[in-house]
Amino acid sequence: MTTSRFIPAGQLLFRIGPYALLLPRRSLLLGTVLTLLLAIASLLALGVGTLWLTPEQIWDGLLQRGPAMPQLLIHGIRLPRICAVLLAGAALGIAGCLLQTLVRNRLATPDMVGVNEGAALAIILFTIQLGIGSWPWWAAPLGSVLAAAALYALCRDPGEQGYRFVVIGIALSELFNALGQLAMSSQPLVHLASLYLWSMGHFAGQGWSTLQPVSLCLLLLCPLLIMLQRPLTLLLLDPASARSLGLMMVPLQLSVLGLAILTAALGTAIGGPVVFIAMAAPIMATSLLRQPGAPLWLAALCGALLLLGSDTLVRLLAYPQELPTGLMTRLLGGLLLLGLLLRRRPSGDH
């Protein structure tokens, strides 16, 4: 290490004129590996199900060649479902990473504190109002913002390590869940079968008409997420230290919260309020990275991978029945939550 030229350990420095970007080597590597894994897993997921397809059939089907049956299966059913799963998983992973960093608590995820349930309740109410067949995905941000506002009004002070925030959030989340079920139970069941499945976290039958606007919205949020990446890392310090390094705490916290709410709502709009992904994905990302920080993009990749795994597992296990993906994530999530709560907290962990 010479004194004159010294680059932070584990980082790659890109210089163009007066500009300089730092990219962590390990997260670039992990990002590439996870993307490859995701591509392989998606291809596998295209092949499995009621009718198993060979690699050739998948390839021909994707390129819209060969017999009509695999083509229809791939383009009409499996591809939209897999895209929906990937999109929702990525959105929930990012949302979880943002909220966990903001509150400095692994339990503080949008599905724990009622943001996802608020979004789901809004969608249920609007679907019932507008009639079955419409899909009011745009109601999700509305519901999640109201849910977050209720949470903020009730708890103001997040409490020691955000526990107050989490506990009140769990109560709210149960409340919204119950209200949603109540609203659905007042309607004739035959009309609501798909909505009911969706409310438990379900990705079948989600078409391009929902995926297109939702993915466009997520894409619009990406520049903001990229801007926030650097200050977000400093949020893991205490507020006083972070402020003295030049962070504008209140605007920063509000924008992190706002982005967490929006990404969580968009993720929920696709496949319903699936739990566990938003909690597990950032944990998986940070433990792979082995560095402090808020790895938003790795959390997105991990979220997509975890949800794709759960969804494919559900499709295999439930065959020939239809089982909501949310049941599988709830099962895995329960185990993870137990593990987190029983684990002895090393000092300085968040």
Next chain:
Amino acid sequence: MLLDVEDLHFSYPQKTVLQGISFQLAPGQLVGIVGPNGCGKSTLLKLLARQQIPESGTIRLGGQPLPLYAHKTLARQLAYLPQRPLLPAGIRVDQLVQYGRYPHQSWLRQWSDEDSRLVAAARDRLQLASIWQQPVASLSGGQAQRAWLGMIMAQDSELILLDEPTSALDLGHQAEVLEAIHQMTQLGKTVLMVIHDLGAAARYCDQLLALADGRIAAWGPAREVINKPLIEQLYGTEVDILEAPFDAAPVIVPRRRPLHPELMTKEFPC
């Protein structure tokens, strides 16, 4: 004057903390803030660091009132280390020190030659090279505090505010950290720190600011401020002041103050 404080008042809903603090600070000094528990030392430091807003009074840093500074501009002029800073899980010494460069960077300029120069300088000056890649959580109290000071040093601000940087450290680590702080003033920085140990304060500081009940009780050269009447007034206990054999720094020895004086004998009955 680097820092100009005028008639500062501050109170919490139930309690008045500071009433009429005024003083001026020339650059390049090591200044200690001393006083009994609850006299408003930490609060004064928080107001100076703009962590809290005073009720009335003005603080000027380099001639400009504190509220007029933009966040990052202020962070380039003023560094503040709170009493018990929170460590991000798993962070290494080098990463912590690099955090200090944040106010000098932007999204498109994430690393400069100036950054590498100052981070390396902080590493060498604070002797962090041997623990550079280690997690801060695995270090001793003194080493960890040196790592935090490395972050503050890399921030390269004119004024440095430290809240009890040596509390919870043993004798050896305390000396280690105080030497490091003293070194910062050798580089032309101005350091204002809250410190409990009067002997260490008198030995290392150029100036002392003694607070009692939210007012300035004494303000001046360290070895003049430490005198028997003032210490007895501040802490409400009788003391003797000796001279250290090495450098004649004052050594404050409190006399016993038994809860039941009638039981007091020369040899304490066990």
